[in-house]
Amino acid sequence: MAQNAPLILRLVASSITAVNRAGKIIRDVMSQGDLGIVEKGKNDLQTEADRSAQRCIVTSLSRQFPSVTIIGEEGPSNCEVPSDWVVTDSDPQVLQLQCPEELGSVLDHEVVVWVDPLDGTSEYTQGLLDHVTVLVGIAVGGRAIGGVIHQPYYNYETVNGDDMGRTLWGISGIGTGGFEPQLPPEGRRIITTTRSHSNSVVQAALDALHPDEILRVGGAGHKVMLLMEGKAHAYVFASPGCKRWDTCAPEAVLVAMGGHLTDMHGNSYCYNKDTPHQNTGGVLATAKGEDHSWYLRNLPDTIRQTLV
Ligand SMILES: Nc1ncnc2c1ncn2[C@@H]1O[C@H](COP(=O)(O)O)[C@@H](O)[C@H]1OP(=O)(O)O
Ligand SMILES: [Mg+2]
Ligand SMILES: [Mg+2]
Numbered sequence: 001m002a003q004n005a006p007l008i009l010r011l012v013a014s015s016i017t018a019v020n021r022a023g024k025i026i027r028d029v030m031s032q033g034d035l036g037i038v039e040k041g042k043n044d045l046q047t048e049a050d051r052s053a054q055r056c057i058v059t060s061l062s063r064q065f066p067s068v069t070i071i072g073e074e075g076p077s078n079c080e081v082p083s084d085w086v087v088t089d090s091d092p093q094v095l096q097l098q099c100p101e102e103l104g105s106v107l108d109h110e111v112v113v114w115v116d117p118l119d120g121t122s123e124y125t126q127g128l129l130d131h132v133t134v135l136v137g138i139a140v141g142g143r144a145i146g147g148v149i150h151q152p153y154y155n156y157e158t159v160n161g162d163d164m165g166r167t168l169w170g171i172s173g174i175g176t177g178g179f180e181p182q183l184p185p186e187g188r189r190i191i192t193t194t195r196s197h198s199n200s201v202v203q204a205a206l207d208a209l210h211p212d213e214i215l216r217v218g219g220a221g222h223k224v225m226l227l228m229e230g231k232a233h234a235y236v237f238a239s240p241g242c243k244r245w246d247t248c249a250p251e252a253v254l255v256a257m258g259g260h261l262t263d264m265h266g267n268s269y270c271y272n273k274d275t276p277h278q279n280t281g282g283v284l285a286t287a288k289g290e291d292h293s294w295y296l297r298n299l300p301d302t303i304r305q306t307l308v
C-alpha cells in the first residue's frame with residue numbers, strides 16, 4: 001500500500017516523520033545548552049539546531065525522493081549525518097487518504113519541497129519555545145499544495161520529554177489534520193505580526209487596519225497556526241523579510257483549511273525551483289471566513305509601494 005500511494009501523499013507522510021525527528025534534535029540542542037549561534041546577517045541568527053534539523057530533514061527526504069528538488073533555508077552541508085537522524089518511515093494514516101485527481105499523477109521532477117528546519121530562530125534563542133516550528137512545504141506547478149508544520153514545544157509547560165510537540169498537515173483538495181480548526185471570534189479584529197523584525201512600515205500597515213488587538217509573536221508557522229486555531233483574524237507583515245521556506249508550508253495548510261496567503265498586493269507567491277527566495281511583497285494571511293480583500297483595500301498605497 002505504502003509504495004503504491006501517490007507521490008504527494010508519500011511526501012507528506014514522510015515529511016511528518018522527518019519533522020518529528022527534527023523536533024527532537026531541536027529539543028536536544030536546547031537541553032544540551034550550547035546553541036552554537038552564528039550571525040548570518042542583520043537580525044538573522046542560525047543555531048546548531050537550525051543546521052542539524054535541516055540535515056535531518058533534507059537527508060531523510062532526499063534518500064527517499066532523489067529526483068525531487070529540495071530547497072532548505074540553511075544551505076548544503078557536507079558533514080556526515082548521524083544514522084539515527086535519517087528516518088525513512090512514514091505516517092500510515094496520511095498514506096491511506098484519498099488523493100484528489102489533479103494531484104494523483106504528479107511526478108517527482110514536478111515537485112519542489114521548501115524546508116525551514118527551524119522557524120522562529122530568534123525566539124528559540126530567547127527561550128520563547130512555543131513560537132518555534134519546523135516547516136516542510138510541497139509545491140507543484142509553483143503552487144503550495146501540501147504542508148507540514150511541526151511545533152516541537154507544544155505543551156512544553158505541562159508534559160515532559162518527547163511527549164511534547166505536535167504535527168499539523170494540510171493538502172489541497174483533501175483538508176487538514178493534527179489540530180482542531182477553529183474560526184476567530186466575530187466582531188473583533190485581532191492581527192498577529194512579528195515581534196523581532198518590526199520597523200516603521202510594518203507598524204504603519206498595522207495602524208491602517210485599526211486592529212482591536214495585536215499579537216506580536218515569532219515565526220511565520222506559529223502565526224499561521226494562530227489563524228487556524230481561531231486566535232487571530234489576520235497575519236500582517238509589511239516587510240520583505242520572509243522567504244519562500246517561511247510561507248510555503250503555512251500557506252498550504254492554511255489554504256487547505258479555507259484561508260488565504262498572498263503578498264501585500266494580493267498576489268500569490270510562486271514556489272517553483274527557479275523563483276527568487278525573498279518574499280519581497282510582504283505577507284498578508286487571513287483566517288477562514290475573513291474577507292482577504294478588505295485587508296488589501298485598507299492597506300495604504302504608500303505602504304504597498306515600499307514592497308515591490
Ligand atoms: N529580516 C529578517 N531576516 C531574516 N529572517 C527573517 C526576517 N524577517 C522574517 N524572517 C523569517 O521569517 C520568520 C517570521 O518572521 P517574524 O518572526 O519576524 O514574524 C522569522 O522567524 C524568520 O525565519 P527563521 O526564524 O526561520 O529565520
Ligand atoms: Mg533563519
Ligand atoms: Mg523561517
Ligand SMILES: [Mg+2]
Nearest residue numbers: 073116118119
Ligand atoms: Mg528558519
